[in-house]
Amino acid sequence: MVSIKASAAVSHVGRIRANNQDSGYAGRRLFLVADGMGGHAGGDVASAIVTRRVAEADDDYASAPEASAALEGALIAANRRLAETVSEHSELTGMGTTASAILLHGDRVVIAHIGDSRIYLLRSGELSQISTDHTFVQRLVDAGRITAEEAMVHPRRSVLMRVLGDVEASPEIDSMVLDTRPGDRWLICSDGLSGVVSFDDLHEQLSADAGAKQVADRLVKASLDGGAPDNVTVVILDIGDPPAPATPPLVVGSAAAPLAFGAAAEPPRPRAIRLAPFRPHPVQETHFEPDSADYFDEIIEEDARRRRRRRWVWGFWIFVMAAAIVAVVALGYQWTQTRYYVGESNGRVAIYQGIQQDLGPISLHELYRETSIDVSELRTYDQQRVEKTISAGSLADAAQIVARLEESLE
Known part of the structure; x- marks a missing residue:
């Protein structure tokens, strides 16, 4: 006991x-x-x-x-x-x-x-x-x-x-x-x-x-x-x-x-x-x-209706959130394509469209134009700047940067 x-x-x-x-x-x-x-x-x-x-x-x-x-x-x-x-x-x-x-x-x-x-x-x-x-x-x-x-x-x-x-x-x-x-x-x-x-x-x-x-x-x-x-x-x-x-x-x-x-x-x-x-x-x-079975069946159906409404509401808000994310990503990508920078391509000075960063596997830049200027011919200071990339607010700004680099060779 x-x-x-x-x-x-x-x-x-x-x-x-x-x-x-x-x-x-x-x-x-x-x-x-x-x-x-x-x-x-x-x-x-x-x-x-x-x-x-x-x-x-x-x-x-x-x-x-x-x-x-x-x-x-x-x-x-x-x-x-x-x-x-x-x-x-x-x-x-x-x-x-x-x-x-x-x-x-x-x-x-x-x-x-x-x-x-x-x-x-x-x-x-x-x-x-x-x-x-x-x-x-x-x-x-x-x-x-x-x-x-x-x-x-x-x-x-x-x-x-x-x-x-x-x-x-x-x-x-x-x-x-x-x-x-x-x-x-x-x-x-x-x-x-x-x-x-x-x-x-x-x-x-x-x-x-x-x-x-x-x-x-x-x-x-x-x-x-x-x-x-x-x-x-x-x-x-x-x-x-x-x-x-x-x-x-x-x-x-x-x-x-x-x-x-x-x-x-x-x-x-x-x-x-x-x-x-x-x-x-x-x-x-x-x-x-x-x-009682009748009451149980009635509440089961009420609960099923509540779950259906809940799924519809959740589905609606998931769709809205997904659409908002897609819109933000699209607008953000469009903005990056209004930017330019000067960098190196195949040992030469080049102009890139976009920004220097990548978003995971997605590249946010592409080669716009490769010039005939060899990076190795630039002054040491200018070489370092090109290798690190030089940001430009527009294509015209990037062209001016390239022009100044070319003038420095004369």
Whole structure:
């Protein structure tokens, strides 16, 4: 049986959001992040309800399958509780939350996941993403239509296909049982971190020789430094020895605040989660759409139209830029052909049209006329000048230079 060496949970409202709709839990055996959706008065309630219900599964179990069943059952029960809350408070219709959880059992971890919060594992210096996002753009990535880098900036990146909420009575939850070993570092985070901080930066921070709490704080700071347009929540679990001393479970984010209903919410308390009517928020909220083929096909076609428009726009500007470059080159070449200089050709003084330089394989000059004056017969000073070439502003100027060289021989 492996031991928990250290754990940490940190949550921050971010730089733009007015309230924190994330919740995090670091318990005795259970670790969870929930990212709420549904507006100013819905997302925080949803993530808090789910976190508190799932935290009840923080217990010891006889086997990993039993632990997995308990964790998945807690999430389904939390989903029912959300539906019941919406039926009693219609202003919360449409609220929901992601949920990503790890339950430690012996030398194994039970994982349950729904939504776009993420679970990562750092093992032997290598970082891997364990969970799969239940988002529209992830389906595009899986289908090979876009890259993971394009998904980071896709206009539909906020569209979730699966969440806990009042939409589905039995939502599909990803679950798995994996081995864990001393030295493993597990990260659970909301998309306020993974959507801002790159995979390589996550790897660097998690690989640092620092404690769980220090790394969690650094990750939150990295998100804030990147603009933190959303709430950011980080839960870290380190496996190894010596085991961490027993401490009370740590709850962060909206689940750490009191849950107030209706009139009980008055007078207002700064930290209370208030079940008030929905109020629009200036920041784009996470959007949920059922995982339906019709919706997927419709968005696929919309995405194809966007790509066609993007290709047309890029093609147009590439054509314009290419035409501008050709025009500049043509005008530049024409200008060089208005210039002349005096140099040497076959040991004789000659007049060249153009300029002395070449543009790669393109010659910017050509022999205009070779005179009968031998360079060797010129004075040493004039020989050096001709060998280095003498610039002339026009053909007439070049002719005058040749005439002066010829006079110097008399």
